[in-house]
Each structure stands twice: as structure tokens, then as C-alpha cells.
Amino acid sequence: MRHTLAVLVENNPGVLARVAGLFSRRGFNIDSLAVGRTERPDVSRMTIVVEGDDRVLEQVTKQLHKLVDVIKINDITPDEYVDRELVLIKVNCEPARRGEIMQVADVFRARIVDLGRKTVTVECTGNEGKINAFEESLRPYGIKELVRTGKIAMLRGNRSTSLDGKKDDE
Amino acid sequence: MQMTAAQALIRCLELEGVEVIFGYPGGAILPVYDALCQSGNIKHVLVRHEQGAVHAADAYARATGRVGVVMATSGPGATNLVTGIANAYMDSIPLVLVTGQVPTSQVGTDAFQEVDITGITMPITKHNYLVKDAKRLPAIIKNAFHIASTGRPGPVLVDLPKDVAAETIDFDYPKTVKLRGYKPTYSGHRTKILEAADLMMKAERPVIYAGGGILNSGATAELMDLAEVLSAPVTNTFMGLSGFPGDHPLFLGMLGLHGTRYANLAVTHCDLLIALGARFDDRVTGKISSFAPGATVIHVDIDPAEIGKNVRVHVPIVGDVRQVLRGILAHLKKKDRSGWLEQIRQWKEQYPLTYVRDGRFKPQAVIEKLSRHTRGEAVVATDVGQHQMWVAQFFRFKHPGTLISSGGLGAMGFGLPAAVGAQIGLPDRLVILVTGDGSLQMTMQELATAVDQKLPIKIFVLNNSGLGMVRQLQELYCDRRYMATRFKFVPDFALLAKAYGLAGHTVKSEEELDRLLPGVLSSPETVIVNCLVDPEENVSPIVPAGHGIDQAIDC
Numbered sequence: 001m002r003h004t005l006a007v008l009v010e011n012n013p014g015v016l017a018r019v020a021g022l023f024s025r026r027g028f029n030i031d032s033l034a035v036g037r038t039e040r041p042d043v044s045r046m047t048i049v050v051e052g053d054d055r056v057l058e059q060v061t062k063q064l065h066k067l068v069d070v071i072k073i074n075d076i077t078p079d080e081y082v083d084r085e086l087v088l089i090k091v092n093c094e095p096a097r098r099g100e101i102m103q104v105a106d107v108f109r110a111r112i113v114d115l116g117r118k119t120v121t122v123e124c125t126g127n128e129g130k131i132n133a134f135e136e137s138l139r140p141y142g143i144k145e146l147v148r149t150g151k152i153a154m155l156r157g158n159r160s161t162s163l164d165g166k167k168d169d170e
Numbered sequence: 171m172q173m174t175a176a177q178a179l180i181r182c183l184e185l186e187g188v189e190v191i192f193g194y195p196g197g198a199i200l201p202v203y204d205a206l207c208q209s210g211n212i213k214h215v216l217v218r219h220e221q222g223a224v225h226a227a228d229a230y231a232r233a234t235g236r237v238g239v240v241m242a243t244s245g246p247g248a249t250n251l252v253t254g255i256a257n258a259y260m261d262s263i264p265l266v267l268v269t270g271q272v273p274t275s276q277v278g279t280d281a282f283q284e285v286d287i288t289g290i291t292m293p294i295t296k297h298n299y300l301v302k303d304a305k306r307l308p309a310i311i312k313n314a315f316h317i318a319s320t321g322r323p324g325p326v327l328v329d330l331p332k333d334v335a336a337e338t339i340d341f342d343y344p345k346t347v348k349l350r351g352y353k354p355t356y357s358g359h360r361t362k363i364l365e366a367a368d369l370m371m372k373a374e375r376p377v378i379y380a381g382g383g384i385l386n387s388g389a390t391a392e393l394m395d396l397a398e399v400l401s402a403p404v405t406n407t408f409m410g411l412s413g414f415p416g417d418h419p420l421f422l423g424m425l426g427l428h429g430t431r432y433a434n435l436a437v438t439h440c441d442l443l444i445a446l447g448a449r450f451d452d453r454v455t456g457k458i459s460s461f462a463p464g465a466t467v468i469h470v471d472i473d474p475a476e477i478g479k480n481v482r483v484h485v486p487i488v489g490d491v492r493q494v495l496r497g498i499l500a501h502l503k504k505k506d507r508s509g510w511l512e513q514i515r516q517w518k519e520q521y522p523l524t525y526v527r528d529g530r531f532k533p534q535a536v537i538e539k540l541s542r543h544t545r546g547e548a549v550v551a552t553d554v555g556q557h558q559m560w561v562a563q564f565f566r567f568k569h570p571g572t573l574i575s576s577g578g579l580g581a582m583g584f585g586l587p588a589a590v591g592a593q594i595g596l597p598d599r600l601v602i603l604v605t606g607d608g609s610l611q612m613t614m615q616e617l618a619t620a621v622d623q624k625l626p627i628k629i630f631v632l633n634n635s636g637l638g639m640v641r642q643l644q645e646l647y648c649d650r651r652y653m654a655t656r657f658k659f660v661p662d663f664a665l666l667a668k669a670y671g672l673a674g675h676t677v678k679s680e681e682e683l684d685r686l687l688p689g690v691l692s693s694p695e696t697v698i699v700n701c702l703v704d705p706e707e708n709v710s711p712i713v714p715a716g717h718g719i720d721q722a723i724d725c
Contacts, residue, residue, distance in 0.1 A: 013300075021292050058478060062475035068317060068352045071350050
């Protein structure tokens with residue numbers, strides 16, 4: 001089963017290497033990992049999607065906790081949460097077919113962000129399923145280049161996984 | 171107070187109560203050594219190779235219960251530490267290592283003697299730091315000692331660029347640590363403690379399986395109370411040896427690959443396995459599905475990640491073994507288990523730990539004699555291989571922390587520098603090194619350190635002119651195709667002793683050893699006793715690869 005972990009870490013140099021190194025040497029599989037700043041400048045947040053059964057997840061969580069730079073870990077998989085990915089896709093496109101691509105983009109509420117002589121670059125955000133579907137819709141035109149951010153996620157409602165937040169909204 | 175970061179570092183070490191540093195100087199760590207020279211409050215032990223420094227500091231920590239401190243320069247100085255750091259990490263030994271680094275402006279340029287030591291040691295340190303801001307150094311050193319010595323202990327490395335060390339800072343040593351991501355759990359969960367106590371009272375055939383955590387948490391008295399109140403037999407992991415008296419009637423000896431048959435049988439047939447500060451290592455469990463198959467498992471460990479890692483645990487208790495045991499003991503009543511103990515007595519009688527006495531000079535006999543002559547009072551450092559297992563089997567340890575050996579990593583070459591570190595930590599104790607001709611040749615250069623420091627270590631080389639443990643594996647698993655396990659040349663260790671100005675003896679029989687031993691053990695000097703033992707001798711019993719621990723064979 002795939003799990004989504006919200007991991008708060010010290011904003012220290014090398015913290016990404018520590019986390020990535022841990023996953024590789026313990027043989028845990030990362031599906032995606034996104035990292036960036038949070039509401040506090042001294043804390044970064046990693047959203048890690050990891051594949052494994054309950055035992056693997058228990059080990060992943062415990063081993064992550066052993067890293068001194070890891071402050072807090074929440075497995076938000078069973079909770080209600082919003083998750084998003086951003087994708088940029090550069091599609092082959094003769095000027096005559098731009099309209100067609102724009103129609104596809106409209107369906108997915110994606111935006112054209114750049115035009116080349118024979119290409120169109122589109123930006124789309126959404127959950128993983130939507131991004132996958134969008135990618136498939138553009139594939140017939142010939143995808144020249146594609147880049148995805150990996151998933152970021154946040155709990156819905158009042159609940160929060162931030163440093164002072166309570167996942168259980170007591 | 172204004173001072174350089176290098177001076178601040180030494181001041182921090184003084185404030186941490188550091189008395190000894192094991193190290194080797196070099197270019198990048200020059201400012202630190204200069205500051206050390208000006209302070210004069212901390213003894214520096216100059217080794218002959220950085221690996222010697224880290225093993226010595228590791229053994230010093232094991233022998234004294236304090237944090238071992240190591241210094242080395244950048245590049246090769248730092249990489250020479252790697253085996254020793256991994257060793258301390260595997261055996262959960264508290265170390266703080268300070269390495270010099272090239273100046274910050276050169277970091278990342280493949281400068282002379284530059285190596286990314288924080289990157290290299292990431293998987294083998296509990297934590298590490300590259301100091302970029304001199305002002306942060308005092309807090310980093312405070313954190314380093316705190317992290318190394320609390321929770322599950324381990325090595326912490328601080329890499330200090332040369333220019334940072336030379337910067338002037340306003341010195342202020344923090345009184346507390348601020349680490350939001352590091353908060354070890356010491357007291358066990360109350361309901362789990364009650365559950366464990368209840369199971370202990372109800373069990374019919376309990377076995378206590380005690381590891382190095384017993385020694386790290388200082389829980390040997392509590393372990394004794396637990397065993398005696400429950401009338402439960404105790405088996406030690408290799409790391410746990412010396413945590414329970416070797417001559418106690420409830421003691422089963424070591425379990426696992428080269429464990430006693432009665433320990434392995436007791437674990438296989440127990441209905442309650444009480445795991446204390448142990449980690450179900452593969453050398454302990456053998457085939458995991460046949461390990462304690464009918465047992466309910468209670469696992470007490472300070473590292474939550476060890477619980478449930480290798481086996482399914484019914485009652486997990488995260489906490490300091492000593493504190494948890496105190497909690498459990500409050501809920502126990504004296505229990506008599508004559509049936510179970512009678513069964514164990516029978517196993518002990520049926521499968522005693524022994525060896526064939528065929529007139530040849532047996533290595534096991536050397537260990538038995540050392541144990542008898544010292545009445546188990548010595549501190550015994552070992553290297554890695556057959557001799558190490560014979561010490562584990564035949565030396566009857568009396569006091570906690572008196573076996574100093576490389577368990578998890580199994581690093582040959584640990585022994586001699588470890589004996590150096592142990593003797594420096596315990597100057598008034600008898601320190602014996604039991605080593606092999608293979609292991610000793612890996613770090614033999616530290617003989618010079620022993621002479622420098624006037625350490626009266628007694629070195630017993632169980633010399634079989636080869637790599638006995640691997641030879642034994644080749645006999646067992648490679649159809650006696652012996653490959654690269656026989657030395658064509660072995661130095662004369664008695665003559666080598668002379669080169670270092672030490673007393674050296676070669677003995678070829680038990681009788682010779684008997685005559686020599688009282689004099690050697692009471693000598694105030696470093697002595698090498700080169701024991702030319704039977705090279706064909708095997709460590710027995712052994713659990714063949716892939717088998718359950720009750721399937722041990724003689725070999």
C-alpha cells in the first residue's frame with residue numbers, strides 16, 4: 001500500500017541527503033519526495049510517498065525518527081487531505097494545432113505558459129490521478145519534455161501537521 | 171570571553187569533563203592541536219594510525235562508561251577513522267570525533283587532503299556536523315556530547331574547517347541542549363510494564379535474553395534481581411556478556427551461532443522470551459522462523475526502531491532497560507520453577523560446553539587458564555575470529571563491562587588499540603588482550619602506543635598461523651578447499667616484542683603456559699605471549715547457515 005508522510009525537518013544543510021540516504025540504504029522505496037519551506041523559516045517539510053506494508057511503514061517511520069534533524073512525522077494516508085502535484089509538459093505542436101492542445105488544457109484547467117515555433121508548454125496542477133490523465137491526453141501529440149514536482153499534501157479542515165498543530169483535532 | 175574557535179573547542183571539552191583525547195595530528199587540524207597544547211588540561215594519546223585512535227576511544231568508553239573523544243586531521247586522517255566509527259555505531263558506543271577540514275573556501279574543490287567526511291559517515295554516525303559558523307561551535311559540541319551519550323549511545327562526528335577553527339568568537343558554553351527532533355524515551359509505558367509483569371508471573375518456561383543494553387543502561391543488578399525473583403535462566407548475547415556472572419547457576423552462557431546448546435535449547439523451548447537491550451541479530455536468531463517459535467516475546471529497548479524490526483513482538487516496551495526493569499520488579503513475586511530449571515540442568519549435563527583434549531595445545535585451554543588464574547577479575551579485550559568466540563565461551567566474566575570486543579561489525583584489528591584504550595581508562599586494572607595472529611597483524615603498530623604510554627597490557631596471541639575462523643568456514647562450507655586462509659609467513663611475535671623493548675615468550679604446550687602464567691599476569695610490564703596452538707581446532711558448536719539455533723552441530 002502507498003502511504004503519504006508529512007515530515008517536518010530542521011532546515012539544515014544535508015537534511016535531504018540524510019533522508020534520501022536512509023531510504024536507499026534500508027531498501028525502502030520512495031515513490032515521490034517533495035521538499036520545501038514552511039510557515040517557519042527554520043523548518044522544512046517533506047512530503048514522502050512510500051510503498052510498503054504496515055511493517056515496512058513502521059520501520060520507515062521509526063528510522064526517520066532516529067534522524068536528529070527530523071522533528072515530526074505524520075502518516076496522513078488514512079485522513080482527509082488535499083494533495084497536489086504540478087507538472088510542466090512541452091508538447092510537439094505545429095502552430096495550426098495549437099487550438100486542439102488548448103482545448104485539452106481547458107478540460108484539465110491547465111494553462112499554456114509558453115509557446116515555441118513547434119511546441120507548446122503547458123502547466124497543470126492536481127492530484128496524481130488528474131496529472132496522469134492529463135499526461136495521457138497529451139501523449140498522442142508527442143511529449144518532448146515532462147517534469148513533475150512530486151506530491152505535496154495538507155490535512156483538510158482545522159487539523160494540521162505543522163509543528164504546533166494537532167493531527168487529532170482535540 | 172574572546173577566543174578562537176579552536177580554543178573554544180578545547181574549553182568545551184574541558185567543561186564536558188574530558189580527560190583523554192585519542193588522536194593523530196595533521197595540517198587541517200593544526201589550530202586545534204595548538205589550542206590543546208596551550209591548554210594542558212587534557213591528556214592526548216598519540217596513536218600510530220587513526221583507526222587505533224577510534225578503537226582506543228571506543229574501548230575507553232566501554233571500560234569507563236564515559237564518552238570517548240577522538241581527533242584526526244582531514245582527508246586520510248578522517249577516512250582512517252571510518253572502520254572504527256562503524257564499529258562504535260554497531261555496538262552503540264558513545265564517541266565524539268573531531269576532524270579537521272580544509273578551509274571553507276576550498277570545501278568542494280577536491281583540495282589537498284579534502285574528503286567529504288560528513289557525507290561518508292552519514293550512515294555510521296548517530297549524527298554529524300560540518301561547522302560553517304564558528305559562533306555555532308560551542309552549541310554543536312554541547313549537542314554532540316548529549317547525542318552521543320544519551321538514548322541509544324553512538325558516535326557523533328564534528329568536522330571543523332581550518333579557517334573556522336582560527337576565527338575569534340565570544341565564548342559562551344550553553345547549559346542546555348535545544349534539539350526538537352531528539353527526545354529519547356527512558357521510562358517505559360506503564361500499562362506495558364504491568365502487562366510484562368503479568369506475563370512473567372504466568373509463564374512456565376521463561377528465558378531472559380539480555381544484550382548490550384544491560385551494560386549501557388547499568389542494569390546488571392536489576393537483571394540479577396529479575397532472574398532470581400523469577401527463577402528464570404539468563405542467556406547473554408555476545409554484547410551482553412559480563413552483564414551476568416559467568417558462574418551463576420541461572421546462567422546459560424551465550425546463545426546463537428556459537429552459543430551453548432543449552433542456551434539455544436532453552437530459547438527454542440521457552441514459552442516467554444524476555445529480550446532486554448538486545449536486537450535479535452542474525453547471529454543470535456539463526457533461521458528466524460524457528461527462533462523461540464512457541465514464545466510470547468517481551469522486548470525492552472531504548473531504540474524504538476529495534477522493536478519489531480526482525481521478529482514479531484507481543485509486548486513492546488520502549489525505554490531504558492534499568493528503569494523499565496525497576497518498574498517491572500515492583501510487580502513481581504518470588505516464583506519457583508523447579509520443573510523448568512530441572513530441564514535446563516539436564517540439558518547442561520547432556521550438552522556441556524567442551525572441547526577435545528587430545529594432547530595438542532588447545533586454544534580453549536588458554537582461555538580457561540586465563541579465566542581461572544584471574545578468577546574472572548581481568549578486563550579482557552579481544553580481536554575478531556575464533557579466539558573471540560572461545561573467550562565468549564570459556565571466560566567466566568564476573569564484573570559488568572569487562573569484555574571489550576567488536577560485536578556487531580566484527581572488525582579484526584580492534585583488539586590491540588582497544589586494550590590500549592581500556593588500560594588508559596582503567597590504569598589500575600589487569601587488562602588482557604586475547605588476539606589471533608591474523609587480527610594482531612592488522613593494527614600491530616599500536617604496540618608503540620602501548621610502550622609510549624607504559625601500559626602493562628598482557629597480550630596473548632592464539633597463533634594458528636592463519637585465519638582460523640575463515641578456514642573453519644571453508645572446511646564446513648567449501649569442502650575443505652582452503653583459499654587464502656593460511657599465512658606463508660607469520661612474524662615471530664616474541665621477537666617482535668623485543669623490537670619494542672617488551673618481554674616476549676613463545677609457548678607450545680599447556681605445561682609451558684602453566685609455568686609462565688603467574689609471572690606474566692603479575693608483571694608490571696607489557697608482555698606478549700605467543701601461543702602456538704593447534705591450527706586445526708574449530709569453534710564448536712556451530713549452527714549451520716540457514717538452520718534454527720536448536721540444530722547446532724559439533725565441528
